[in-house]
Amino acid sequence: MASICQLENGLKAIQFRKVDGERGTIRIGKTSMRDAEKIKTKIEELVAAKINGTPLATDTAAWLAERPDTFYQKLVNCGLADERASMKKATGAKLEEFIDQYISKRTDASLGTKEVWRQGKLGLVEHFGADKLLADITPGDADEYKLALMDTLVRIRGKKKLGTRKLSSMTVRKRLQFAKMVFRAAKRRHLIAENPFEEVGIKATMPGMARFVTAEETQKLLDNCPNVDWRTIVALSRFGGLRCPSEVLSLKIEHIDWANNRILVTSPKTAHHPGKGTRTIPLFPELREHLLAACEAAPEGAVYVVNEHFRKSALGKQGWRNCNLRTTFEKIVERAGLERWPRLFHNLRASRQTELSEDFPSHVVCAWLGNSEDIAREHYLKVTDSHFEKASGALQKALQSGASQHRMASHGVTNKRENPEENDNPRGCRNVNADGEGFEPTVDFRPRRFSRPVP
Numbered sequence: 001m002a003s004i005c006q007l008e009n010g011l012k013a014i015q016f017r018k019v020d021g022e023r024g025t026i027r028i029g030k031t032s033m034r035d036a037e038k039i040k041t042k043i044e045e046l047v048a049a050k051i052n053g054t055p056l057a058t059d060t061a062a063w064l065a066e067r068p069d070t071f072y073q074k075l076v077n078c079g080l081a082d083e084r085a086s087m088k089k090a091t092g093a094k095l096e097e098f099i100d101q102y103i104s105k106r107t108d109a110s111l112g113t114k115e116v117w118r119q120g121k122l123g124l125v126e127h128f129g130a131d132k133l134l135a136d137i138t139p140g141d142a143d144e145y146k147l148a149l150m151d152t153l154v155r156i157r158g159k160k161k162l163g164t165r166k167l168s169s170m171t172v173r174k175r176l177q178f179a180k181m182v183f184r185a186a187k188r189r190h191l192i193a194e195n196p197f198e199e200v201g202i203k204a205t206m207p208g209m210a211r212f213v214t215a216e217e218t219q220k221l222l223d224n225c226p227n228v229d230w231r232t233i234v235a236l237s238r239f240g241g242l243r244c245p246s247e248v249l250s251l252k253i254e255h256i257d258w259a260n261n262r263i264l265v266t267s268p269k270t271a272h273h274p275g276k277g278t279r280t281i282p283l284f285p286e287l288r289e290h291l292l293a294a295c296e297a298a299p300e301g302a303v304y305v306v307n308e309h310f311r312k313s314a315l316g317k318q319g320w321r322n323c324n325l326r327t328t329f330e331k332i333v334e335r336a337g338l339e340r341w342p343r344l345f346h347n348l349r350a351s352r353q354t355e356l357s358e359d360f361p362s363h364v365v366c367a368w369l370g371n372s373e374d375i376a377r378e379h380y381l382k383v384t385d386s387h388f389e390k391a392s393g394a395l396q397k398a399l400q401s402g403a404s405q406h407r408m409a410s411h412g413v414t415n416k417r418e419n420p421e422e423n424d425n426p427r428g429c430r431n432v433n434a435d436g437e438g439f440e441p442t443v444d445f446r447p448r449r450f451s452r453p454v455p
Helices: 033-052 058-065 069-077 095-105 111-128 139-150 169-188 215-223 228-238 285-297 308-314 325-335 344-356 362-369 373-380 385-410
Strands: 003-006 012-017 023-029 153-157 162-166 262-266 278-282
Touching (some): 003 033, 012 033, 023 033, 023 069, 095 169, 111 139, 111 169, 139 169, 228 285, 228 325, 228 344, 278 362, 344 362, 344 373, 362 373
Antiparallel strands (some): 012 023, 153 162, 262 278
16 A cells, blocks of 8 residues: 655655565655545556556556656656666667668568668768667657758759759658658667657658650650660550569560560569569550560570660669669650650659550559559549540530531421431430430520510
C-alpha cells in the first residue's frame, strides 16, 4: 500500500514499499489531494505488477507512457518502470550508422530503390549531422528539416550557363517518406519512443510536368535518331510503354514472340515484388518494323535488342544510373524541331498509356504497362487536344444534323417510316447522328413567334 505525505510549503510525496522491501518516496510537488490520490493508485498498481510479474492494465500503461521524462525518471529510479528508449544513449543509435545498417538489411529493395534512399540519407546527414543521435531528433526538428528541403537549391544545366532551382515537391515528398520509414524502423527497434516524422509530409504536385507526345512528333523523333539503336529506344518507350532505361535495355531478342505477336518484358524495378518481375505486352504494329530492324542489325550472338554497350554503361553496382541517355535524347528532340519537355522518357511512356486507354479497359492497359490504376490516373493519364476536338466535333455534328432536320420539317418535307407504328416522332422528322442512329435533339431550332404585350 502507498500513502500520501504532506511536506512543507504545500508539497506532497507518495511513499510506498518497493519490490526489495525498502521504502520508496516520490515527490509529486504542489498538487490537489484528488490528483495525489490518482497518482497513489497508479503507483500501487505499478508496485503490484512488479511484485507479481503481471502486465500492466491498459489504462495504467497509457498513464505511464504519458508521464513527462522528469517524473518518469523518478519511477525508473525506484524500480517501477523501465528506462525509456529516448533516454538511452546506446551505441548504434547514431543517424548515419543506423541508416547504413537499415539499408544493408533491406534485401527486398531493388538497387534503384536503394539509390533513391541514398539521396534521402545524404539529405538527413547533411542537415542533422552523421553523429546525431536518433533520440535527440524531435518533431520540431522534423518540421525544420521539411522547410529546409523546400528551400534547397539545386543546380540545373542550361545551354549557356548553370542555373539553380528549388527541389520539386515530388523530391521533397520522397525524402520525407524515407525519413519517416527510417525512424519508424528505429521505433520498432525501441531505439526511440516516437517517430518525429510521423505527421510530417507534403502533397506532391507537378504542374507543367505532363506532356503528351503525339504520333506525329514521335515520327519526327524517329526520323532524327542517329542509328537503329536509338530508333529502337524511342519506339519501345513511346509505342511499347517500357520504362527507360531499365526495361528498354533489358529486352532480349529471344523474348519477342513473332508468331504470337507478344513480347515478354523484364522489369528490374518491380522484380522484388512477387510475380512482378516480368509481364507480357502485345507486339504492337508500330513496334514491329523497329524491332525487326534492330534484330537484323544486331551482331551475331547478340542477346539484347538494343546494343549491349548501352546496358553496360547504364547498369552499375548501384543500379541503373550514369546512363547518359538524356543528353543524346535532348539533342534528338532539338534536331526534330520540338521544344524539350520535362521527364523526357516518362512522358513517352505516359503518352502510350493515354492512347491505349482510349481503346482498352484500364485494367488491361495497366497490366501491359506494369502499374496500377491509381498510379495511372495520378501520374500517367492525360487530357489531350484530341479529346477536346472529338467532343466539340461530335457536338457540332449533332447540332447541325438537328438544325437540318428541323428546317426540312418547317418546309413540309417529312421522312416518315414505312411502318407507322415506328414513327414515334409526332412531327414526322427522324433525326440521325453520324452513326446512322436516331436521336432527339437537345436544342430546339423551331422558329418562335414573338408578339408585343397588350397594353
